[in-house]
Amino acid sequence: MSAIKVIEREVLKEKPQGPMGFGQLFTDYMFTMDYKEGKGWHHALIKPYQNIEISPAAQVLHYGQAVFEGMKAYRQGDDIILFRPEENFKRMNLSNARLNIPEVDVAFLLDALQQLVRLEQDWIPAGQGESLYIRPFVIATEPYLGVHAATEYQFMIILSPVGAYYGDDQLMATRIYVEDEYVRAVRGGVGFAKVAGNYAASLAAQTRASELGYHQVLWLDGVEQRYIEEVGSMNIFFVMDGKVVTPELNGSILPGITRKSILQLAAYLGYEVEERRIAIEEVMNAESVSEIFGTGTAAVISPVGSIRYQDREVVINNGATGPVTQHLYDEYTAIQEGRKADPFNWCLKINKR
Numbered sequence: 014m015s016a017i018k019v020i021e022r023e024v025l026k027e028k029p030q031g032p033m034g035f036g037q038l039f040t041d042y043m044f045t046m047d048y049k050e051g052k053g054w055h056h057a058l059i060k061p062y063q064n065i066e067i068s069p070a071a072q073v074l075h076y077g078q079a080v081f082e083g084m085k086a087y088r089q090g091d092d093i094i095l096f097r098p099e100e101n102f103k104r105m106n107l108s109n110a111r112l113n114i115p116e117v118d119v120a121f122l123l124d125a126l127q128q129l130v131r132l133e134q135d136w137i138p139a140g141q142g143e144s145l146y147i148r149p150f151v152i153a154t155e156p157y158l159g160v161h162a163a164t165e166y167q168f169m170i171i172l173s174p175v176g177a178y179y180g181d182d183q184l185m186a187t188r189i190y191v192e193d194e195y196v197r198a199v200r201g202g203v204g205f206a207k208v209a210g211n212y213a214a215s216l217a218a219q220t221r222a223s224e225l226g227y228h229q230v231l232w233l234d235g236v237e238q239r240y241i242e243e244v245g246s247m248n249i250f251f252v253m254d255g256k257v258v259t260p261e262l263n264g265s266i267l268p269g270i271t272r273k274s275i276l277q278l279a280a281y282l283g284y285e286v287e288e289r290r291i292a293i294e295e296v297m298n299a300e301s302v303s304e305i306f307g308t309g310t311a312a313v314i315s316p317v318g319s320i321r322y323q324d325r326e327v328v329i330n331n332g333a334t335g336p337v338t339q340h341l342y343d344e345y346t347a348i349q350e351g352r353k354a355d356p357f358n359w360c361l362k363i364n365k366r
């Protein structure tokens with residue numbers, strides 16, 4: 014594809030002062046490109062952030078052909094880095110393949126993203142726990158009510174400066190509710206892909222859990238409703254007998270990049286790590302579960318203070334952040350925010366020019 018055209022805006026927006034929340038503010042520019050059968054991906058453009066126009070018959074609105082990604086850019090002193098961006102574009106291609114969306118060019122998008130973030134560098138906040146959240150996504154835009162894989166798509170990247178996911182208290186322990194009626198995903202379905210519909214399917218359970226006073230839903234497997242899969246938008250980890258344990262990827266769990274990174278980091282820091290099937294009774298009954306935490310790009314690491322399954326609630330580590338969770342959080346964010354060396358080469362430095 015040829016060079017990316019840039020349409021400049023005349024007036025830039027005000028940058029936020031004070032707390033940013035999560036995903037409510039958007040920067041000055043966005044990246045877009047189109048796909049048409051026979052022509053491939055084309056018309057790559059950086060343009061002012063604006064509403065998009067699609068036909069009311071656009072296939073995404075009816076049949077849900079939509080995938081997304083989430084990653085972050087950080088300020089490290091005078092430098093700007095993207096955290097493992099290649100992993101996200103590669104995962105987008107796995108999601109695309111599952112929804113019959115044409116593959117994207119990973120190398121091209123890595124360049125496009127760097128160009129966009131370079132242009133928007135003043136939007137990357139510098140405070141601890143703050144970053145620029147990056148949301149690439151694809152939607153089917155072909156206007157057609159018949160059911161088939163669409164022949165037209167739009168790919169976009171929008172940017173949002175964010176603070177800590179759960180507000181000021183970065184490591185606030187969350188209360189989780191184990192869903193035992195609905196399931197999120199089944200093997201052979203789309204659970205391993207980052208598709209929009211997975212979230213639509215999770216909302217009724219999420220709302221019920223919030224009404225009962227819980228922050229997140231913990232999903233069990235779709236067959237026996239017995240084995241632990243993941244939390245709303247995070248993978249889940251347990252500290253058991255000092256070991257760092259997480260459910261093994263089984264085709265219905267989303268393969269989180271934070272999950273993979275935390276497994277690597279924990280092993281590097283000397284913890285024994287294990288990926289295996291974990292039954293819910295095991296967690297509810299084991300004295301040996303000393304900590305639980307979730308992992309995901311948005312919240313990074315989120316300690317779990319209590320877990321409710323059917324009519325029982327178990328409090329974990331007195332409802333406070335445990336030492337292993339805190340250690341992993343400190344080491345992981347130190348790499349992302351440049352306070353410590355990056356032994357894994359996770360941070361991709363952007364040329365600020």
Ligand SMILES: *Cc1c(COP(=O)(O)O)cnc(C)c1O
Binds near residue numbers: 246247272
């Ligand atoms: C995105 C996501 C995660 C976390 O993945 P990361 O790559 O670590 O951000 C976990 N579960 C679901 C369902 C997700 O959509």
